[in-house]
Amino acid sequence: MQQVVEMYTDGACRGNPGKGGWGVLLRYGDAEKTLHGGEVMTTNNRMELTAVIKGLEALTKSCSVTITTDSKYVLSGITEWITSWKQRNWKTANKKPVLNVELWKQLDELIAQHEVNWVWVKGHSGHPENEIADQLANLGIDEMNGSTR
Numbered sequence: 001m002q003q004v005v006e007m008y009t010d011g012a013c014r015g016n017p018g019k020g021g022w023g024v025l026l027r028y029g030d031a032e033k034t035l036h037g038g039e040v041m042t043t044n045n046r047m048e049l050t051a052v053i054k055g056l057e058a059l060t061k062s063c064s065v066t067i068t069t070d071s072k073y074v075l076s077g078i079t080e081w082i083t084s085w086k087q088r089n090w091k092t093a094n095k096k097p098v099l100n101v102e103l104w105k106q107l108d109e110l111i112a113q114h115e116v117n118w119v120w121v122k123g124h125s126g127h128p129e130n131e132i133a134d135q136l137a138n139l140g141i142d143e144m145n146g147s148t149r
Contacts, residue, residue, distance in 0.1 A: 002062060002063055002064045002115060003028060003061070003063045003064070004028070004063065004064045004065075004066075005026060005027065005028050005059065005063045005064070005065045005066070006026070006027040006028075006065075006066050006068070006129075007024060007025070007026055007027075007052075007055045007056075007065055007066065007067045007068065008024070008025040008027075008068045008069075008129035008130055008132065008133045009022070009023070009024050009025075009048070009051035009052045009055055009067065009068070009069050009071075009074075009133055010022070010023050010048070010051055010069070010070060010071075010123070010130060010133035010134045010136070010137045011023075011044055011045070011046070011047025011048035011049070011050065011051050011071065011137055012044065012047060012134065012137035012138050012140075012141060013042065013043060013044040013047055014141060016043055016044050017041055017042060017043050018041070018042075019038065019039070019040060019041070019042075019141050019144060019145070020038060020039050020042035020043065020044065020046065020047040020140075020141065021036060021037065021038040021039075021047060021136075021137040021138055021139065021140025021141035021142075021144070022036065022037055022038070022047045022048075022050045022051035022054060022136075022137050022140055023035070023036045023051060023132075023133045023134065023135065023136025023137035023138075023139065023140060024036070024051050024052075024054055024055035024058070024133060024136065025129050025132045025133050025136065026055060026058060026059075027129075033058065034132070034136055035054055035055065035058060035136070036136040036137065036139050036140040036143075037050075037054065037140045038140035038141050038143060038144040039144075040144065045071070045073050045074075045099070045100060046100055046103065047137065048069065048071035048073060048074050049073075049074055049100055049103040049104070049107060050103065051069075051133070051137065052067060052069065052074060052107060053103065053106055053107055053110060055067070056107075056110040056111065056113075056114065057110065059114065062113055062114055062115075063114050063115070064114070064115040064117075065114045065115070065116050065117070066116075066117045066118075066119060067116060067117070067118055067119065068119040068120075068121055068127075068129065068130065069118070069119070069120060069121070070120065070121050070122060070123030070124075070127075070130055071120075072120065075118055075120045077104060078104075078107060078108075078111065078118065079118055082104060082108060085098050085104070086108075090104075090105075
């Protein structure tokens with residue numbers, strides 16, 4: 001039987017583009033693990049994608065994962081748009097290159113290793129685990145700045 005993991009992810013950016021951070025809360029039974037990090041010059045969408053990627057990379061074996069995100073970009077991209085992007089050789093419907101293509105390819109490879117269920121929640125709406133992921137993403141930015149909020 002596969003392990004069941006809950007993953008809550010968020011990305012943040014101060015300026016877009018600007019300094020960005022990502023945060024992940026992983027839960028397996030009663031055990032919790034948090035991850036966070038940041039980048040000097042990035043976008044909010046890149047940080048949202050990075051959070052999911054870092055969370056999946058932390059899993060050591062194939063799992064049943066419920067990924068909860070407040071990013072419609074990540075959710076729509078991975079559940080709706082990616083099939084067409086791949087059919088068009090990573091081009092949009094307007095024949096332009098897909099933004100953040102290297103992250104989308106990485107995410108596509110990682111989710112293939114797991115049974116993934118996607119859940120969207122409204123950001124900053126009081127969802128406890130989403131708020132924790134948001135705090136972690138902001139901590140990623142703060143640590144880059146050498147300060148804490």
